Amino acid sequence: MTQQDAHTPRMGFFTDTSVCIGCKACEVACKEWNAVPTKGMDLLGTSYDNTGGLGADTWRHVAFVEQPVPVPDAAGSAQGADGMRWLMASDVCKHCTHAACLDVCPTGALFRTEYGTVVVQEDVCNGCGYCVPACPYGVIERRESDGRAFKCTLCYDRLGEGLEPACAKACPTDSIQFGELDELRERADLRLANLLDAGESDARLYGRDPDDGVGGDGAFFLLLDEPEVYGLPPDPVVTTRDLPSMWKHAGVAALTVAAGVAASFLGRRS
Amino acid sequence: MSKRGERAMVPDAEFRSYYGRPILKEPAWKTPDVPAYLFLGGLAGASASSAALADVTGRPALRRIGRLVAAGAASASVGALVHDLGVPTRFLNMLRVVKPTSPLSVGSWVLAPFSGLTAGVAAAELTGRLPRLARLAGLAAGALGPVMCTYTSVLLADTATPAWHEAYRELPFLFAGGALTSGAGATLLAAPVDQCAPARRMGWVGTGLELAASAVMERSHGITSEPYRTGRVGRLLRVGQGLTVAGGVLSALGRRRRWVSAVAGAAYLAGGACMRFGVFDAGRVSARDPKYVVVPQRERLNGSR
Numbered sequence: 001m002t003q004q005d006a007h008t009p010r011m012g013f014f015t016d017t018s019v020c021i022g023c024k025a026c027e028v029a030c031k032e033w034n035a036v037p038t039k040g041m042d043l044l045g046t047s048y049d050n051t052g053g054l055g056a057d058t059w060r061h062v063a064f065v066e067q068p069v070p071v072p073d074a075a076g077s078a079q080g081a082d083g084m085r086w087l088m089a090s091d092v093c094k095h096c097t098h099a100a101c102l103d104v105c106p107t108g109a110l111f112r113t114e115y116g117t118v119v120v121q122e123d124v125c126n127g128c129g130y131c132v133p134a135c136p137y138g139v140i141e142r143r144e145s146d147g148r149a150f151k152c153t154l155c156y157d158r159l160g161e162g163l164e165p166a167c168a169k170a171c172p173t174d175s176i177q178f179g180e181l182d183e184l185r186e187r188a189d190l191r192l193a194n195l196l197d198a199g200e201s202d203a204r205l206y207g208r209d210p211d212d213g214v215g216g217d218g219a220f221f222l223l224l225d226e227p228e229v230y231g232l233p234p235d236p237v238v239t240t241r242d243l244p245s246m247w248k249h250a251g252v253a254a255l256t257v258a259a260g261v262a263a264s265f266l267g268r269r270s
Numbered sequence: 271m272s273k274r275g276e277r278a279m280v281p282d283a284e285f286r287s288y289y290g291r292p293i294l295k296e297p298a299w300k301t302p303d304v305p306a307y308l309f310l311g312g313l314a315g316a317s318a319s320s321a322a323l324a325d326v327t328g329r330p331a332l333r334r335i336g337r338l339v340a341a342g343a344a345s346a347s348v349g350a351l352v353h354d355l356g357v358p359t360r361f362l363n364m365l366r367v368v369k370p371t372s373p374l375s376v377g378s379w380v381l382a383p384f385s386g387l388t389a390g391v392a393a394a395e396l397t398g399r400l401p402r403l404a405r406l407a408g409l410a411a412g413a414l415g416p417v418m419c420t421y422t423s424v425l426l427a428d429t430a431t432p433a434w435h436e437a438y439r440e441l442p443f444l445f446a447g448g449a450l451t452s453g454a455g456a457t458l459l460a461a462p463v464d465q466c467a468p469a470r471r472m473g474w475v476g477t478g479l480e481l482a483a484s485a486v487m488e489r490s491h492g493i494t495s496e497p498y499r500t501g502r503v504g505r506l507l508r509v510g511q512g513l514t515v516a517g518g519v520l521s522a523l524g525r526r527r528r529w530v531s532a533v534a535g536a537a538y539l540a541g542g543a544c545m546r547f548g549v550f551d552a553g554r555v556s557a558r559d560p561k562y563v564v565v566p567q568r569e570r571l572n573g574s575r
């Protein structure tokens with residue numbers, strides 16, 4: 001086991017997108033520290049976003065959403081000409097409480113660390129790819145040049161040395177906050193209350209609720225619009241929640257096969 | 271107002287998304303490896319069970335065909351699985367742990383003894399040695415056979431891929447039906463017609479099961495059923511069903527004519543393959559389009575409010 005004692009608190013990220021300035025320092029710091037390869041120059045034509053989403057080679061991804069909004073005219077009414085607002089958000093592996101990637105991994109390469117995070121052991125992964133379609137957020141991916149699955153480790157190596165993850169360290173606005181999950185949740189609740197008071201009525205926390213479909217996220221967010229606007233699923237559920245029922249159905253179907261074959265051989269000979 | 275702007279980027283869709291980009295990752299599994307793995311697993315499973323029953327009911331011709339097909343299909347399915355791995359040299363890591371939460375771990379622990387047993391039984395069949403041991407091993411393989419036929423449905427369903435997950439109740443029966451028709455198909459193709467009665471009956475049971483399961487699957491899951499009905503995948507599945515029905519009809523007509531019976535067998539096998547490729551691709555289609563993620567999840571959220 002590890003040198004950490006059994007009482008290591010669960011660590012995580014609170015990403016407050018309301019203060020994200022879209023500088024991508026997190027993307028760069030993550031690539032540098034974790035030696036994540038580049039996919040080469042790519043221009044997607046989607047605002048300042050040229051990585052598109054999380055994947056084997058993108059462990060932090062900054063989304064840029066351009067939204068037309070009404071601009072108050074000189075009289076202060078909101079009927080004026082259309083303006084534009086920018087939503088920016090740095091996405092990352094959610095380090096789910098009930099992590100589908102970890103549940104379905106047949107080799108045990110994916111495991112839960114003493115910090116409550118979800119990490120791939122690259123020396124065990126055999127590249128079966130099962131975690132890829134299992135993740136309800138579309139985070140983890142097989143790197144085709146290598147064959148194995150990769151994703152954010154929440155800088156497991158840095159945590160061991162008492163350092164914060166590279167992205168949080170590099171974030172100039174503290175949009176990415178690293179810490180004990182309980183504390184982050186309190187902080188996020190306060191921040192949300194402040195924003196709602198200030199009239200930001202679409203502000204909401206995403207992945208904060210321990211009773212949601214994945215048991216809450218170890219990396220959760222404050223968003224200023226619906227999750228799907230940022231490319232996040234509105235109500236993700238860990239697929240293994242239905243696994244007992246799946247096995248039950250498969251068991252009954254297997255018995256049906258057995259009965260079908262048996263019945264076929266019991267009848268007339270020709 | 272912001273909604274209007276979003277929709278302009280994703281025209282004629284009743285949902286919001288991030289530039290229409292996928293939310294989920296498409297399965298990393300390759301074609302034809304994994305659909306072939308699904309097909310071969312079912313064929314091997316049904317053949318092993320059929321060989322075991324042929325053995326105990328004294329039908330040596332059917333026993334021989336069942337044993338050889340089971341061994342061949344099982345080893346080919348292992349081959350397809352290993353070939354699909356990102357790091358094939360680490361395939362034995364599949365047996366590093368036993369994990370009930372991973373259908374692939376459970377499947378590997380079924381596939382390993384099953385392919386070993388069927389290979390041994392086939393060797394005994396070909397050499398005529400150790401008949402009693404072969405019978406025992408054949409019965410064990412026959413008992414594992416039905417599991418081989420259906421565990422792959424859980425493999426697909428236990429993902430976030432909308433078309434697969436939502437169909438988790440029907441997929442096992444669909445695959446069970448497909449396995450029975452494939453097993454029957456191999457026998458019809460290879461056995462003399464006067465011995466084919468059990469295979470004909472097996473094929474009819476399988477056809478009924480397959481048609482019933484797909485009828486439910488293609489209708490009961492709202493928008494998530496759509497990939498099974500539309501586009502190239504929908505056509506492939508229709509063709510597969512047509513072939514399966516043709517197999518059933520021809521097998522009845524081919525009671526006396528060997529070649530009609532053989533065509534029936536080939537139709538069953540082709541129908542089973544179409545079905546696996548269709549189901550596999552339906553999953554890919556549903557993972558690619560964010561609509562299959564956002565719309566059902568929104569409905570769920572709005573419903574619970």
Ligand code: SF4
Binds near residue numbers: 135136140151
């Ligand atoms: S977000 Fe996906 S990759 Fe990250 S822990 Fe959850 S299931 Fe695994």
